[in-house]
Amino acid sequence: MRFVWQVKTVSKRSAGLFAAAPGVPARLLRAVLLLGCTALWLVGDTPGDDLAWIGAVAAAAIVASVLEQHPVGGLVGRSIEVIVWAAAVNFTGHDLSPLLPYLLAPVFAGGLLARAAGASMAAGVAAIALLVTISAPQDDLDVKDYSIAAAQWTVIALLGGLVAAWARRLQQAAGDAQLSAYAEAHSLLSQLYTVSRRLPGSLDPRSTAEALVEAVARAARFRAAAVLVRTEGDRLTPLAFRGEDRLEWDTELAGDNPFADAWETEETQVRRVMFARGPSPLPPTDPGSSLVMPIRIGDRITGLLGLETDQVDAYGEDVLAELTDLVNGAALRLETGVLFDQIRELATTEERRRLAREIHDGIAQELASLGYIIDEISAVAAEAGQPDIVEDLSGLRQEMSRIVKELRLSIFDLRSEVDRYGGLGAALSEYIRAIGTTSGFTVHLTLDESSRRLPAETEAELLRIAQEAINNARKHAGADNLWVTCRIHPPDAELVVEDDGTGLGPGRADSYGLEIMKERAARSRAMLEIRPRNPRGTYVGVRVGLPGGSPPPVTDRRGKLVPAGQSEESGP
Structure with a gap:
């Protein structure tokens, strides 16, 4: 288990290294192709002098890898590499040369580091160099076969370079989009931090809701009042409440009640009866007055204000106008507080999950690995006839198992949350x-x-x-x-x-x-x-x-x- 975890860690680091240093895949491809060409030379019927040309290509590859740290140096280095490769192909068998596949390396590097222009430049230099070698008079040269092989490998290498250029472009586009998203998030969070420090009041939505109920108490009579907001799962949740011991109103948005009507129609609902206590197929009959007023920001409803009293016709036009002013004044503060609480909840949940992952992938895995080591030492001690050591190791193993179990419960604690x-x-x-x-x-x-x-x-x-x-x-x-x-x-x-x-x-x-x-x-x-x-x-x-x-x-x-x-x- 320890080995698997280390392999996963190394692979993640390697992927990050490739994304941060695109020259790494180009160098790896050079090394792989050089090894492959060397293997072709070993299994082929070729002279021993060809090994010197393989060494020359390897030296040119090293020079090109070093020069690729600079854009102009990379162009020069790849050109030198391609020219040395063309000369090596000419002197190691022409169309039968084991070095022909190596052309993929410099053209691929050109596409990865300099986009399509880099791949095209490397392939073009290779074509020119091959034409020069073909035009030179040679006794054992089959021009037709050599030309066909050179053209085929040049086209294959160019296609590989263009694929590398396209992959590099996609990688940079994804990176730019990710950086843009982080930049936007950083800007918004900075603004949130600055604005929150300048606010004259609190960002706590309950404080705002309670202040609204307090202001409503001075403007209208009620036996019970509540400020409710919509939460996940299409439920209305009371943020502030005054009046009865328990809020037993029927506030289901899917039901037949003034709260559902106010939310759907976006209009204030005034009734000459009090609210129903819980969902009921029959309408309420208790005489009095009830009111549900939407709390809105622009065209969007963010909550509801509910009032009821046993007095009939308690909410006339003048009372409604005053309540509307109070609700409009508190709507933005209330919505800001609710939104801030949601952001804080998301951040807290993500941090708890991150800690759970760190514990699981870190100390929990290490302790499990130590437990396996203790088992191996205990087996060795048992074979050596050392019962005292075996007994001590058994106690240590039990304690290690207990700690691992506690860690797993801690991970479960961190990942446990209330479902929406x-x-x-x-x-x-x-x-x-x-x-x-x-x-x-x-x-x-x-x-x-x-x-x-x-x-x-x-x-x-x-x-x-x-x-x-x-x-x-x-x-x-x-x-x-x-x-x-x-x-x-x-x-x-x-x-x-x-x-x-x-x-x-x-x-x-x-x-x-x-x-x-x-x-x-x-x-x-x-x-x-x-x-x-x-x-x-x-x-x-x-x-x-x-x-x-x-x-x-x-x-x-x-x-x-x-x-x-x-x-x-x-x-x-």
Whole structure:
């Protein structure tokens, strides 16, 4: 495995070298053709003096390779090389010369380094040189056969040179396009960095959405209000919400509701009833007023503002005009924040994948190779009758296998992400399923997930917090059971990870797991709680939007769940 990895690495470096130094393929072709011509000389019935001419062509090839570092020098060097080649062909058998195929090398180099003009120049010099040698009086020269062979190889070499020129052109065009794309990306990112530092406010879309709801509260009455944006999977995700404990509105874009109508018609929807609570085949009947107003930039909708109140006809023309001004003023800031979050999410995902590749192709492969070396040493020690060494090596091999397994789980952690359609519950289930097969404890998973989605960045942060808490329990707690509870009712969510292990220990100076979890919770504006669990173990809870959460499950000394309202001593 180590050898294969090294071969792949060398091949990648070679491809990069060819792209950066086009003269390398030309030199390689010269060497290959010289070896081939020498092989033809060895198997042919030719005089021994021909070897001197092969040496002369090799010397001319070296000179041409050196001079090709300069455009004019390359032209001169290839011309000298072709002239020496023509003389060598004339003195080593004419149409039967083993050096005839070598013409491909200088013409190919001319096409690769100087495009079609370079290939044509080299082939033209070769044709002139061959004509001169053919016109010279020689006793054993068959002019017809020599002319045919010379013409054939000149045309073949010219075609090879033109193919090289075409390949070089494609390579440069691809390189120019790639550089242009990077230049454009660099320019845009530089502008983004400069503009973001000059912005008077934050690029956080939640802050903008909450500020919009606050401004709307001063302009219109409502019992509940929300700012929603469209996320991947054609779902509306609430960025800010005020009013009821849970946002139970029917906001499906594929349904029959004011939100779908506002998105499709791009017009404000005002109804004399309140919003429906969840998808229902029957229209809502609760009297009141509801409003859905598109948040747009130009002709494109970026989000929706939803309001409802139990007062009838609460949203007249004057209120609509004021709300329209507020929404138009916040639309660009909101869309900019959402776009910035998407860019940051893409960059974070790509960086995590890059780290996973580096770990897999680097230290993981090296450790696996060391494991094979340990196996070989152990076999040698066993044959030599050294049981103590075999035992020590066996322990070392087990530790090496454990480290490799941990690395593979780390790679899985880095590559795990919330699917655009599956949601946090699906990603968490897949992760727990993978961890459960490699861990010694029993995992109890509880999912309570509505059809609506949290913002993508919030789902990603919650998944990472769960991964950190589960890994801490797996590595350090020595637990028999792990409870994972995930409740998602946007804009609220609750994630709880508990174990019945040894509990919280003294923190190490080089341990940053808890601090990273706190930073992730802060970015999601979530409340993080880490405390000892009763009767034993650790409780990690993170809540988004909820003022509190449900109490953690209690287990007896055998690890069995005690029903709510009973103590461990009271029994079932």
